[in-house]
Amino acid sequence: METVIEMKGITKQFPGILANDSIDLEVTKGSIHALLGENGAGKSTLMSILFGLIQPDSGNIKINGQEVKITDPNVATRLGIGMVHQHFKLVHNFTVTQNIILGAEPCKQFGIVDLKQGTKKIRELCKSFHLEVDPEALIEDISVGQQQRTEILKMLYREAEILVFDEPTAVLTPQEVEDLMKILRSLAASGKTVVLITHKLKEIKAVADVVTILRRGKVEGTYKVSEINEKEMAAKMVGRQVQFAAHKKAQKAGDTILQVENLTVLDGRGIERVKGISFDLHKGEILGIAGIDGNGQDELVYAITGLLPVKSGRILLNGEDITELPVKNRFEAGLGHVPSDRHRHGLILDFLLKENFIIHAYNSDFAKHGLLDEATINQKADQLIEEFDVRASLGRQTITRNMSGGNQQKAIVAREIDRSPELLIIVQPTRGLDVGAIEYIHSRILEQRENQKAILLVSFELDEILALCDRILVMANGEISGEKKASQTDEKQLGLLMLGHKSGETYDQP
């Protein structure tokens, strides 16, 4: 079998960390090759080197047997290498076609862009790789899954033969994940080579042929996927056995913390996204919101946290009406929030890690006589780094942008759980986390429950919802299509409710 990618002895040092330590990687033509490893293990760095975004300190790369120097992404493109990043790089007020041909425009005479020819080629690509997306739609009007397909088309349009995906499923809904898996298979079947970075062991089992496991910058090993199971993969990447099932103690819920009454919320464009929803949440209870992305979950959370105004209805926290309260006061009144979009609402990337840890500290814990108290801040930062195993190369002084994706996520979760708010609203808390980190974060969320805090958990991962929650509300089209006790339901039933099949049955409050 032909080797398409051969990386040998790749080493990359960043200040404070050896991100890639003499890495060897060989990838066979037409295969799907998974890259697995803990948060901060060096996966994105290695693929950024292959794509010419980062220069290695030493090591060689051969593409199709030829030694190459990939000095920038244009060189990578010419060599037939494409990459889909975790945060898409699309122009939002451009159409799908305009985005795809950007920088590679087909020209008529006198340099006039030939949009028609571009659209034609894109339609053909859509057809041959089963990529459903409307070439004339604006990026801002299409789903995340379709935006991702646009990124894939961008690579195919440039005739990429090697396609690198950095955690492509972290942002997708379960249905979109299934579709992507089919797309990956059809790419490989047509002879293209796929490198897939993912934390989802199930996905590796479902589509990959080979898996290379990285640990702390080194290759731990390369395995045939058919010869290794999920438990073994997890143990090899983390260096210990991982407990997949969270351990939830039986416990009675207490007084009501949050009351949502007849809540109706419009999105930024005036479309009704939450349609008269009511529910309660109690002390010592984890309430899950399940649903397909875009069914009103974001707007519900924004309304409770104060990021969006409500059209009608009331929100009560500890009996106090907070419906009109500014965000800051809600946090003071006992709210915590792990947002879905960590780059928009969660972190300031150009700040130091320690600054991001105290960004919400509206109280005076970190200030003395109106000045920031550096010693206390440093101590808090070091405590969170240690407890939550946040891997940052320069410790608390690391610029947040330079941290790996999963470690940025751990930082937000650490900050919010550590504040131990009365009501913690967490959206996709374990997105982008490795299995070891998920195990830890789950245990900390359950600890909050044991401490009689109330938790509202929004997640697309049904296994996460089922493992952690006491009660589950399913949202479909802005309404609650059903309410279930976690112990009395399963993925299948929730899946039906997610599609809007009303169950009619509700359970009494615990």
Ligand SMILES: Nc1ncnc2c1ncn2[C@@H]1O[C@H](COP(=O)(O)OP(=O)(O)OP(=O)(O)O)[C@@H](O)[C@H]1O
């Ligand atoms: N531009 C940079 N400057 C400084 N350090 C960096 C830079 N990019 C990455 N690092 C560091 O290199 C290490 C490896 O990071 P990398 O992003 O490759 O991890 P990863 O395996 O992709 O992790 P994750 O699963 O969290 O995405 C991390 O410690 C990270 O902080």
Ligand SMILES: [Mg+2]
């Ligand atoms: Mg990464």
